[in-house]
Amino acid sequence: MVQYIARRLLLAIPLLFGLSILAFAYVRVIPGDPVTAMLGVNSDPELVARLRDQLGLNEPWYQQYTSWLGNVVTGDLGLSYRSRMPVSDILIDRIPATLELALGGLLVGLLIAIPAGLYAGFRRGGRADNVITGATLVGLATPGFWLGTLLMLLLALQLGWLPSQGYVPFDVDPVQNLRLLVLPSLTLGLAIAPYLARLTRTAVVETGGEPSVSYARAQGLPEGTVARTVVLRISLPSLIVAIALTVGFLLAGSIIVEELFNWPGMGRLVAAGVSERDYPMIQALMLIYGVIFIVVNVIAEVLQGLLDPRVRLT
């Protein structure tokens, strides 16, 4: 087991290395020059030269890379071109809101998708399967932000059940924080639910033919019990890995959902960073999203190994 975990961790290293190269290269391939991007086109040439020197842009690229990487590892992600504040400070303020939204969205998504996928896969070809598969097809075609707009119009403006948008930190007003969380996480959850339902259904269909399932049925267990105890238990390891892969969808979805509901997370920095050409910010966001994805997937593979001894052998 230790060996298995160590191997998973080792496999993540080249990926993290590649990610750092990509993020580093990103700022270097901007058309023009980072200093001009920072100071504007009509800036004093002497000032430009001094800043170039200060930022180490005259050194060879591999030296620039190593010193940049050294900074990143110690938590220094550079200064935002716009606000002149350290990027890491801005990000740390934003991470809790994004995490809260992502967890809320994942929870909603799983609560819808796992039962639906389990039921559809278990009653494959039946009427319920057709209805759920049809709903999945429509769900996959629905743009998330449009769905969010409809939910906002219906639940907040028409019915007045929920506040339409905004954010209050949990430690300031827990109740209002949760009320504000409902619409964004419902939107995000509904957006990822079709993917999750499809994955669950496939996993269930694949395990449905296992001898242990037939055995449980032969024992006379009710279908519901077979589904919940045997089928879900066998599919769980592959399901965890599949869910981890949808973290990409979850993060991409949060960029849009945060924008729609004025939710002050990392996602809102993405659009703002691009329209303001704040390259250190975009670079840091690429790194952070990439690292989150890699870490979540390593954890999922380790969990899979814990739950399913066969995986450890391969």
Added chain:
Amino acid sequence: MSAVAVAAATTAGPRVKRGWKIWVGGALLGILALFMLVGPLISGYDPNATDLEARFAGPSAQHWLGTDDLGRDLFTRMAVGGRMTMLIALGAVALASAIAIPLGLLTGYLGGWVDLAVMRVVDLFFAIPTLLVAIGIVGLFGPSFSTTLLALGLAFWPFYARLVRSAVVGVRDLAYTDAARVIGAGPWRIIRKEIVPALLPLLIVQTTVLLGFAVLDEAGLGFLGLGVQPPDPSWGALLAQSRGFVLSHPWIGVIAGVPILLVVLGINIMADVLRDRLDPQGAST
């Protein structure tokens, strides 16, 4: 691996579901194509012509879907915007295919260090959300019609390349490719005559699936204000525009999403139909 039994499967397989699917998918895409191509001609409006007398008009005999904040005809803008969105989506998928198919064929067939190197790059792209890759590329070149196309194409190719590669690995060592090798066919000939025909169903299905994603992501970029720029319409740009007054005039935001939903639904249904017909082993079980 998936395409060996193609010939057998075009005649076999469940026919029950296919019947309605092809009609529904075809009807959706046909009506929307008609709307985009002919709509602006019969409405008689210029999509960018403003009419400040008729701001925020509801649907009427003059303006079938009403007007926006500058009095522009929404029916016309949605039709013309649909053309933009579809052009971007088709272009992006063409670009992604042009990169991914040769790369996937090459890495899958050759294996070795080329395969290893390219697939590690692909892994890297998997770690960053597609939308973020696209946004990053928009950040480099500034938002526009052509940047959106480029950004989506470059964001999509890794997924496609990995798929093509693993499919190639599946047929590379099958008996009939071995047979071609035995009679002295070179790698180029084997790829062209043995492997590509076997992969064709998968390629057709995947290009269709990708097209649906491209439409959704164009809308996503547009919604963030990073797609086609005003005053030109696209479905994404219309949604972005509607955000400014979604609370006071929700109508525009509500109808702007409908054609996206219908087109992607039509594309996905057609992808299912194609999968059932061409690629039965990859068909949803």
